[in-house]
Amino acid sequence: MAKAKKVYVCSECGEDSPKWVGKCPSCGEWNTYKEHFLAKKETLSDRRSVQKTSSSGKERPKPTILQDIKAGNTQRVSTPDGELNRVLGGGIVNGSIILIGGQPGIGKSTLLLQLAIQLPIKILYVSGEESEEQIKMRADRIGNPASECYILTETAVDKILNHSDNIEPDLIVIDSIQTLSSPLVESAPGSISQVRECANELQRYAKETDTPVFLIGHINKEGAIAGPKLLEHLVDVVLQFEGDRNHSYRILRTVKNRFGSTNELGIYEMQADGLREVPNPSELLLSQHQEILSGSGVAATMEGMRPMLLETQALVSTAVYGTPQRSATGFDLRRLSMLLAVLEKRCGIHFGANDVFLNIAGGIKSDDPALDLPIVAALISSLEDIAIPRDCCFAGEIGLSGEIRAVNRIDKRIQEANRLGFKKIFISKYNMKGLNVEEYDIEIQILAKVDELYEALFR
Ligand code: TYD
Ligand code: MG
Numbered sequence: 001m002a003k004a005k006k007v008y009v010c011s012e013c014g015e016d017s018p019k020w021v022g023k024c025p026s027c028g029e030w031n032t033y034k035e036h037f038l039a040k041k042e043t044l045s046d047r048r049s050v051q052k053t054s055s056s057g058k059e060r061p062k063p064t065i066l067q068d069i070k071a072g073n074t075q076r077v078s079t080p081d082g083e084l085n086r087v088l089g090g091g092i093v094n095g096s097i098i099l100i101g102g103q104p105g106i107g108k109s110t111l112l113l114q115l116a117i118q119l120p121i122k123i124l125y126v127s128g129e130e131s132e133e134q135i136k137m138r139a140d141r142i143g144n145p146a147s148e149c150y151i152l153t154e155t156a157v158d159k160i161l162n163h164s165d166n167i168e169p170d171l172i173v174i175d176s177i178q179t180l181s182s183p184l185v186e187s188a189p190g191s192i193s194q195v196r197e198c199a200n201e202l203q204r205y206a207k208e209t210d211t212p213v214f215l216i217g218h219i220n221k222e223g224a225i226a227g228p229k230l231l232e233h234l235v236d237v238v239l240q241f242e243g244d245r246n247h248s249y250r251i252l253r254t255v256k257n258r259f260g261s262t263n264e265l266g267i268y269e270m271q272a273d274g275l276r277e278v279p280n281p282s283e284l285l286l287s288q289h290q291e292i293l294s295g296s297g298v299a300a301t302m303e304g305m306r307p308m309l310l311e312t313q314a315l316v317s318t319a320v321y322g323t324p325q326r327s328a329t330g331f332d333l334r335r336l337s338m339l340l341a342v343l344e345k346r347c348g349i350h351f352g353a354n355d356v357f358l359n360i361a362g363g364i365k366s367d368d369p370a371l372d373l374p375i376v377a378a379l380i381s382s383l384e385d386i387a388i389p390r391d392c393c394f395a396g397e398i399g400l401s402g403e404i405r406a407v408n409r410i411d412k413r414i415q416e417a418n419r420l421g422f423k424k425i426f427i428s429k430y431n432m433k434g435l436n437v438e439e440y441d442i443e444i445q446i447l448a449k450v451d452e453l454y455e456a457l458f459r
Contacts, residue, residue: 008033009192012220014229036193037186074259077171077212080118083268083277084111087239087252089260092171095210096259097203099177099232101217101225102241107250107270108216111241112173114142114274115214122148124169128155128179128189142274155189157182157198161205169211174202176216178226190218190226199231232256243270247363250275253304263304282309282420285362295382297374298393300413300425301366307409307416309393311361312371314378319355330360331375332367339376339398346402347451349380369397370407373426377453386458391423396431402450406430418442426456 009016011034015026023030076091085091092098102108109130116123117139127135135151150167154160157180164172174180178190180198187193199215206213215235217225225232232238236258243250252266267278278284286298286309295314300307312331319325328336336358343349358375360366373396381388395413397405407413410431417425418440429448437444447453 005037007036009036011192012226014192034187034191076259077119077121079115081115081277082279083252083266084115087254087257087264087266088237089254089257089264092212093236093259094212095206096236097199097206097213097215097234098237098239099215099217099225099235100239100241101219103219103245105245106241106243107268107275108241109175110138110142110270111252111268111275112175112214112216113138116149116171116173117142117145117147119171120146121170122150122167123171123173124150124152124164124167125173125175126152126154126160127175128153129175141272155179155181157201161201164205164211168209171212171214172202172206173214174216176218177231178218196230199234203234242365244363244365249278249281249362249364251303251364261305265304265306282307282416285310285364286420292387292390294385294387295378297378297381297388298422299366299368299371299374300393300395300417301368301370302407302409302413303366303368307412309416309420309422310364310366310371312374312378313359313361314375314382315357315359316351316354316379316382317357319353324351324353325355325357327356328358330363330365331358331371335372336375338400339372339379342398342400342402342450343376343379346449347454349383349454351379351383354383368407369405370395370413372396372398373404373447373453376450377426377457380454380457384458388457389424391421392426392457393417393422393424394426396426396428396447398450404428404430404447404450404453410435414440414442414444426453 007016007018008020010024010027010032012024012027012029012032015024020033024032075094078091079085100108113125116125132151132153150169152160152163177195177199181189181194182197182201185193185197202213220226238256240253240255241250242253248270250268250270254262254264256262267281268275269278297312299310299312301310326333326336340351340356344351374394376398377388377394395407395410397407399405406428410427414425422442424443424445426445426447429446432446445456447456
């Protein structure tokens with residue numbers, strides 16, 4: 001009789017080890033190793049002899065020459081949500097599994113319930129987290145259903161699939177994968193083996209019936225999707241829903257997509273009646289300032305494939321306490337320190353006795369290198385208390401020796417600035433190669449070094 005084999009599995013990253021260890025050698029987390037029993041596996045040669053002799057069941061796939069494989073046209077269901085279509089690469093592919101991760105309360109359930117309500121097909125919405133009444137209340141806030149939407153509050157994966165066999169939905173939503181459990185596995189819902197087994201079960205179902213499945217996934221404290229890394233490998237698309245809970249903007253990013261690009265991103269605004277698409281984010285993010293104030297610089301950034309104009313705001317004030325403060329919201333603090341050091345060393349502008357606060361308006365986070373130039377402009381503007389004209393924007397990376405470096409997709413950035421009525425854009429001299437200046441109705445000012453910025457803006 002085969003004896004079950006005992007292993008220890010890290011609940012954070014899924015690494016396993018035959019012995020218990022306090023600190024995971026793979027992800028470095030403490031106290032995450034849990035005991036698991038694996039049924040003894042048959043050996044591969046047992047299996048191959050069975051395959052050879054087995055006469056029942058479907059024919060096993062054989063190797064095929066690439067040229068002989070027919071190009072299937074992937075069927076995509078286009079949704080009423082333009083931003084979702086964009087991040088999915090054009091719509092939902094039949095039989096695909098889409099995982100959505102994000103902080104609690106960011107709006108994952110709202111996004112998918114909204115989809116379930118608006119997409120005019122037959123939908124099974126399974127919730128292991130909320131009661132039918134709670135879902136109904138939420139649905140009432142969002143609007144009238146256009147779809148045949150079944151709500152099921154169940155967590156046993158076999159029962160869910162039985163119901164699904166009866167209803168035969170065109171789309172399944174699971175809220176969330178961490179609440180599901182399979183009777184085949186003994187450990188608690190949310191544990192590695194449960195998540196793995198349930199996801200496998202759902203994947204098999206999706207592929208067999210050609211039904212697309214959305215999975216909502218919790219994330220751990222580092223922001224990665226909780227459960228085994230294997231979950232991300234198993235699914236076809238991984239989306240990340242992010243944003244600042246105190247602000248209403250939400251960003252839906254593609255982390256992995258087997259059917260499209262991972263450079264896409266969708267922008268939403270959370271309102272009292274659900275999530276609203278934001279097709280023109282720049283207009284919304286910029287429209288709020290009326291007066292011309294010092295310390296504000298507009299950045300022509302790219303978020304994935306999407307140009308977006310953001311407002312960076314700096315406040316430089318005399319330090320009251322001994323050690324000057326540095327604080328950044330939406331931007332990397334170390335990068336801010338680097339920029340301050342460059343200004344100090346290359347332009348002789350000193351911030352040593354000042355507190356420096358930096359903020360990207362709208363609760364947006366960005367790590368686009370092109371933000372360096374607008375941030376430096378905003379810093380100088382605040383220090384000198386001279387406002388930057390409102391029709392100017394910036395895009396350029398700053399190197400350690402104070403050089404202004406080229407950034408990617410400069411044409412897209414200039415186009416967007418042009419479209420929004422900006423009159424002048426400051427870019428790197430090294431971005432001019434291949435750029436047709438005549439195309440745009442905007443003045444393009446080139447800079448090679450950061451000290452030229454001061455001259456260009458305030459002299
Ligand atoms: P929810 O979808 O429950 O988040 P998640 O599933 O990611 O945990 O979103 C909850 C937040 O969104 C909640 O704090 C209330 C807010 N909300 C609105 O502002 N408007 C709405 O129409 C809805 C349904 C929720
Ligand atoms: Mg939820």
